[in-house]
Amino acid sequence: MSTDTATDAFEEHRPVLLGVAYRMLGRVADAEDVVQEAWLRWAGGDRSDVREPRAYLVRVTTRLAIDRLRQIKARGETYVGPWLPEPYLTDFGDTAPDTAERAVLTDSVSLAVLVVMETLSPLERAVFVLREAFGYPYSGIAALLDRGEPAVRQLAARARKHVEERRPRYDVDPARRRELTERFLAAAAGGDLEALMELLAPDVRLVGDSGGKSRAPLRVLESADKVGRFLAGIARKGVPGFSARILELNGGPAALVLTDGRPDAVFQLDVLDGRVRTVYIIRNPDKLRSLEAAR
Incomplete structure (x- = not known):
């Protein structure tokens, strides 16, 4: 894959990568940093064995986001007052997805859901985002995270139950x-x-x-x-x-x-x-x- 082709491939998938990273982290600057690190690994690495650039890039981005989440939790920083996610522009403009897809994307990035997701473990959050927001099959998530499929299903069920029990109900119209x-x-x-x-x-x-x-x-x-x-x-x-x-x-x-x-x-x-x-x-x-x- 030539440098120009590699750049085009990355830019094609950048919106998805940023969407995954933001939902994982709830912070725009951190999400952009993670995507930039993914680009450096993509541009400077060996891409000869990469058959599916999107899957490869999502895998790298998800793992980087998990590492960033663990670092944040390990620092144990005390936040003054209630914490809310950083506002994220989601005006789809002329590229708006269909109604069903938009509803899923909207729900997964709402403040209410992101606040609840903040209480999930990094792995639970990764599985929840990949499954609920982007529709990845359990087998695909297992491959991305190097986990067995039964373990991924268990993580997904636990995360979904946690979110459903704690998020408030609201109208999406x-x-x-x-x-x-x-x-x-x-x-x-x-x-x-x-x-x-x-x-x-x-x-x-x-x-x-x-x-x-x-x-x-x-x-x-x-x-x-x-x-x-x-x-x-x-x-x-x-x-x-x-x-x-x-x-x-x-x-x-x-x-x-x-x-x-x-x-x-x-x-x-x-x-x-x-x-x-x-x-x-x-x-x-x-x-x-x-x-x-x-x-």
Whole structure:
């Protein structure tokens, strides 16, 4: 395989590799680092025996992501306040997959699922991502991870059960979610407590991720009264140079809030039966850098 052919093959599969790495790590920068390392191994290695470039590259990327996860867990770093994944642009544009495939991809990259996946072991997470998000057969996953198929099936069953038991239910209809996101943004920006209370479920939760580097609740807020008053209070204080736009992040509509033209926060909602069940706020500046181009 010539250098040009090898480069073309890698670029063809780069979106899949980045998708695997992000779902494994929940961090855009780490995912990009893993994909870059996969490229270096692909470009500098012996490719004479590689018959299926995609399978080979997914294998390398998955193993690198597992190693990165183990390193992160071994460091035992303490995160200030609730942790949320780094926002990930998922606007498919003209290359949008069909409805069924999109639903699977959307679910596997949602904030709710990624938060639960953070509690899986690195191997469980790898098996879950390859099986649930990308539809790999058990035999294929076993070959990728050098594990026996029975062991892979056991890992998959354990991971699936764990995720299903812990993730919240939510509607995936993008049109409905966008409508509610727009109404929520208007009510929150205007400090309209009455309008907010109409949108919030009685047991709504607000999860804020600042990493201790900006202002956001360090504990999860629960109940419509607490969440509504918190959001209305932000508007009353006023934010100079405020603007916002709706874009697709993690498979669903989200509000990107800008201050003087720079990303300041991301708001995303989990919606069920026409009411907001969870409000996610990401304000850690380290997690907003990848959205600079989206502003």
